[in-house]
Amino acid sequence: MWTDNLNSKYLFFTGKGGVGKTSLACAAAIHLASEATPVLLVSTDPASNLDEVLGRSLGASPVEIEGVKGLFAANLDPAAAALTYRERAVAPYRGLLPDAAIRSMEEQFSGSCTLEIAAFDEFTTLLGGTETAARYAHVVFDTAPTGHTLRLLALPAAWTGFIDTNTSGMSCLGPLAALKQQEALYRSSLTALRDEARTTIVLVARADAASLQEAARASLELGALGICNQHLVVNGLVERISTTDQVATALQNRCSVALAHLPDALRDLPISTVHLMSNPLVGLAALQSLKTPDAVSLSPVTVGVLPEVPISLDPLIDNLLRCNHGVIMTMGKGGVGKTTVAVKIAESLARTGAPVLLTTTDPAGRGTSLLNNELNNLTIERIDPTVEVQKYRDEVLAASSGRIDEHGLALLEEDLRSPCTEEIAVFRAFATAVARGNDHYVVIDTAPTGHTILLMDAAEAYHREVLRTQSEMPESVRQLLPRLRDPEYTRVILVTLPEPTPVHEAKELHDDLQRAGISSCAWVVNQSFLASGTREPLLLRKASLEGRWIDEVLQVSPLTVVLPWSEGNLH
Template sequence: MALPNTNTRYLFFTGKGGVGKTSLSCATGLALAEAGRQVLIVSTDPASNLDEVLGVTLGQAPTAVPGAPGLSALNIDPEAAAHAYRERMVAPYRGILPAAAIQSMEEQFSGACTVEIAAFDEFSKLLGDPAATAAFDHVIFDTAPTGHTLRLLTLPSAWDEFISSSTGGASCLGPLAGLEKQKALYAASVARLSNSAETTVILVSRPETSALREAERTRGELAELGICNQMLAINGLFAVAQSKDRIATAMSQRARDALAGMPSKLAELPACTIPFLPRGTVGLEALRLMIHPETASPTLSNSMPSTPLPPGLAGLVDEIAGAGHGVVMTMGKGGVGKTSVAAAIAVALARRGGKVVLSTTDPAAHVAATLDGAVPGLSVTRIDPRKEVADYTAEVLAKAGKSLDAGGLAMLEEDLRSPCTEEIAVFRAFARTVEEGRDGFVVLDTAPTGHTILLLDAAEAYHREVMRTQGDMPESVRQLLPRLRDPAFTHVLIVTLPEATPVHEAERLQGDLARAGITPYAWVINQSLLASGTTDPLLCQRGSYEVPFIRRVADDLARRCALLPWLAEAPVGVAGLVPMVR
């Protein structure tokens, strides 16, 4: 069996967005269930697709998976968890405090930070309290993308430090109100994560340099938290001994090079390898192929089906360039290539004579690594959370701190030590970067879907927080949502892959954007093997699999659509990015 071989009760799958954590965690759970175990799979991802992979509608209670005796699953819905958490904190005061006070409390619980705390609260009940999962032999956590996961894992120590250092009584930041009594549960959660007899953390990666670099970063940061019980799973390895097909040769060589250059400490971990599967990983039949890849039917055809293909990116870039200024935002599920698409568009706009800033709000920050060449008129920046928090804290203390007495200053400093401050600081930087689109082009390689939507939804929560601590709001923040909703100023590009889960996830994103009053400018389907020109039988089988998803986007979902082929030359540096805009 190619799957991770582990006997611990708790399995924790983590890794860069798009590496296949959900499919691998589901296949592992299915294999354990078919071996006679009772298994629960839990998703902590705000943009979970667990339902789709398992073929069952899930809620926040364990649901049996049809066709897989012994296997159950649930989704931790962060929004629902936040609503329940908020009501738990506010309900005792209804009918006691004035209506204005109740409204103020509800507002304090409405920000993105509350969602994160509430999700971790639910997560801790399952991990820290064995009674909550006593009916199961194994509990598998299909986690959110790496940056979000690490934030969840470090919340207990952050909150503990915040609570223990409190000098001004109860903080006026609402989300903290219910945490003191949870400290023991959170401590138990972290202890269980680091206990190698109970828990194994599986770092999932594709055989790609960027994914392996992310896995190494995760390995190191988990080790610093005392979580050293790790193993590595390389997912989707395509390997050919020799081939006359340029695409097959490039894909195989790129994987070999990435694995050969794997960081040494990552290479020391116990590891397993799952081969490339051409038909996707949605449904129990596909998951069983992951468990037993040797049972796959042989591939014979070396030709692609005939279907009309959308044009490339050049036409979209020409239209955007014609405006002379504005913002371009690439959005979508983690791992679909938002960074490469954003970098390619930034390079193309600069080569057309525009003044361009390429920036990211992604905690993983892969932009600088993708763009390693210089283009006249193009500058690359990053919204660095640590720097933004430091700058914001200094600014607030300088403006509001000088007029406070010792007690008031202590309470202000207490608020600023809260992890919620990072959301506010990053949001300010996001608004400031968007404002630069008045004088040139700003291309934003944004964070994965859930985090992006949290940023967009944070305007009102941000307003309330900043008014409390600072008493004013930067004009860039005041103008942010109007700018994002202005199709003449902001061009939102939804990036996806020609596969089931990325397309369905992007469709949900389009609905979320519509509710926020934002209409996508276009969709970009990235890394299409159907459009690559390959004649390798296995890759042709994958190309055939892409057809219904390309048609769904081009015919039904997108006002405009561009299709990018899988390129033999990696999209790194100017030389690799220029061919993407054709």
């Protein structure tokens, strides 16, 4: 069983988007609940799909899952947590302070800091609080995609350090006095994470090089934070299929090559494997079936029919070429191939001779090394949070020197160490990239869904800020939201796999964007086995389930293209 040895008090599932963290976390929690109860399953992903996988609607308070005795589940939605946090702070003063004061308070609680603080607050209460520890036999965290997960996990370390060194008495994290009361909680969170007897980090990867590299990166980063009890699960493994089918052979080769070349960081970890399933791991029945290997030969194979859609990017590229500049953003759930699609689009546009800038805001920073760039007019850039923060700090300190004395400068340097600085720095870099769409094609391979939504939210919050103050605002920031809202300037392309969760998440994203006044111009259904021409029974069975999800896309999309499964696809 792949869950053998996964029986710590706290289990964290982490990995690149789309590797199956949520499904495996659910399956592990179900398994644990059969041995010791109660078990708590928590999602901290802003774009959680725990509801869909479990087939239950979940909230911030744990509810028992019908059908699995002793299993409780909760969704820590940062946006909802922020609202609760805001209400807790503002409500007592309604009636005591004038409405204008209340409104101005509420406005201050709608920024990204509040989201971060509120999510962090809930996270530490679960991890560092004695109540949860006493009540549950196991707590399983289905964490957010990697970049966000690591930030979340790094927070207890970063913030504990921040409290230690901030001496000015003011802080971005609210009054320091209140934080001091929380300090014990933060410390015990970090201690729990580092305690090998209590915590296991489950690194989930697919059997492909990119996803294993990501797991290796996470492993090293966590190791550096003193979190060393790690376990690797390779999900979706295809092996020992005897076939002449090209697609199945390629898939099988990719798996065996990837496993033979495990990154060094992963070599010494305990490893378990989960085989590729034909059915999506959604719903309790499917999750419980993870205990047994997929019964490939049981039922007869029905061959699916591909809906009438183009199976190349060409119609989309033609559409983009109607305008000779602007921003093209590929968006969707983690792991659907936003990078691959962005790279292909950038290359196709550059081949027409137009100046193209390919840029990524993905915190994990993959992708830009994957392109063999032979085109002079194609520039590739990465928005690296560490670099952006450094640039921003240098810029601010340079602008301030001569205007404040050395004590003031020291104070400022300290304030710039606040966790919000990264958010601001990355946001400004994003705004700068978008601004370059004035005279270029700028192809932006955005971060996974949850982070993207936060970014958009930030755009909205900053937009309000701009309208209020108008002072000292970079032009790129002032213009950001109007540019994103201009369908002639910004073309949003939603990328999905022909599977339920990615399609549903992309639809939610589509709705969120529309609420923010941003429309999407096309959908790309990536990695289709149905379009690949495979005849291998397991893959055919997977393929036969795709038509339904492609049809669902066709109902909402103005322009849809399907790309066949291909070996070289990057997540």
